[in-house]
Amino acid sequence: MTDVLFTIGENPPPRLDKALARNVPERAISRSRLSRMIREGAVEVNGVVATDQKARVIEGDEIIVHVPEAVESHMLPEDIALDILHEDDDLIVVNKPRGMVVHPAPGSPSGTLVNALLAHCGDSLSGVGGLKRPGIVHRIDKDTTGLLVVAKSDVAHQGLAAQFLDHSVDRLYTAICFAIPSAADPRLMGLAGTSFEAGNQLKIITQLARHKTDRQRQAVVLQNGKHAVTRVRVVQELSGGAAAVVECKLETGRTHQIRVHMSYVGHALIGDQTYSRRRKLAGQHTEQVAAFSRQALHAGLLGFKHPLTGRNLRFTAPLPKDMQDLITLLS
Template identity: 50%
Template sequence: MTDIASRVLIPVPATPDEAGDRLDKWLAARLPELSRSRIKALIEAGQVGLDGATIADPSYRVKPGQTARVEVPPDAPATPEPQDIALVVVYEDADLIVIDKPAGMVVHPAPGSPDSTLVNALLAHCGESLAGIGGVRRPGIVHRIDKDTSGLLVVAKTDAAHRGLAEQFADHSLERAYRALVWGLPNPAEGRIEGAIGRNPRDRKTMAVVSHGGKPALTRYRVMKSFLAGAVSLVECRLATGRTHQIRVHMTSVNNPLVGDMTYGRVRPSRMSRLPDVQRQALQAFPRQALHAYLLGFRHPTQGGWLRFESAIPSDISSLIKILEAV
């Protein structure tokens, strides 16, 4: 076995006596260099497979003869470093800060993105007051939006604010809305998408609506405008839950994937072929998922009172909309 800090392959055949053991318990016994909590986190992150299939449920019962494959990613740096990176600050007080994040910025350091993240910028902006709030690797972070999603997120600057905001995210009492360009015209024009979201059993790096092992998820949507005779639509999506890639996965599940989403949004060539050249080329060239977190509302975690913020659709999406309208 190579250094446990690197990505590794660990074959672990199950014996007949181990049949029926929980997956996390079984692996913890076989891999004493990893704690059971670490193994559970790896399973839930889609880093563990059995006989070639990803298993994201730590309570899965193993069967005799099954072989496990465990991938342990390198640890992120223990303490992110402050970096002088410009931020769009929408609101700030002694307890929290609301940022309008640009597309392309990762929220916190992780394997593959060790620096130049929002956390690095926040440490420089807020100084020592932020360090350690909610954990040294993700100081102040209460929620995330994807690297290539733009828009609003709130960061805690004190432990009390972190606890108060985390409670609101846990009980889904915040107001969060996104605007997105999607393929097709959702039917009905206003509705809800329900479906548990978990690791895609066919590709552990992606999420999917799953029948077993996922977490309940609910997205409400409404069509704001359609373009090109319904080939593309601008929709508003409101989150009742906050699962990884929720809007992207849910809209794909109803055959309305996001424009520009190379993970979930690939479209059939026939869908493209009917479009005018200028609009087709603009849609094909759009470099990210066309998703913007435009609305964020929450109760101030220490002072009380409702705070509500809106962010204009960024220039790349608004420019694409203008091209779609020019027909």
């Protein structure tokens, strides 16, 4: 355990938790962890344990924070090859393959990106949230390929999470969908939450929530859902207009957002076993398209500001071979 001591300076925040957040940045401890430490009795104010994070502090108060050492995660490291585009002391950017779950779950206890990162990073991982594990700030689905940034320290985790929260992260996906989204599409005329912007770019704004009867799916709802915004631009027409390559830009990052939005507007992703299972491609290559065994979706661009250096970072990952082959087949 390490003790951090400091004195409250001039014009302090009125609350204990906010005062800690201002005065303990060099410890790279997230605000949520500081709040938890207060509740658990790890903070003293003038020699008295303080467990109320809203407690008032004033100039001259003496603060002691008892910081426990980060404990080992129960998740096991696994020697799994990673496609790493960038790594430094605070974060790592990887190109995730199809079939890999990001984080262990009851149905996928091993073989995940987190298991691979635990083995790769070893002792370089800081105690994110009090555990020695990678800090997952966003996810992509098991069968979606592409770019992910993962925090290796608490301060990076907090900084990256803030950027995702304020929608300042650039995320661009490439997808292959049924038919061609356009302003002339009768399915889109008058459809709630849809509009076309300059350059025939489709903008989709809806609320998303878990499906009422199928808990594995998300659905567009009228109220009590999470705000979701996707912009869609047609890149290439395929198979005589029966399919298209599109770019999908995320403003928000809800579960299955692109897959749900594309299904909602009548242009579900080829291969999506959850949102377009029964749909078939008109014309040629029906069997080959039906055999495409995952959603044709790839996170190809990721841009953000480095949470410590402030440097603007931008990464790209080429389309995986299965999507390239599908485009060639349908061209």
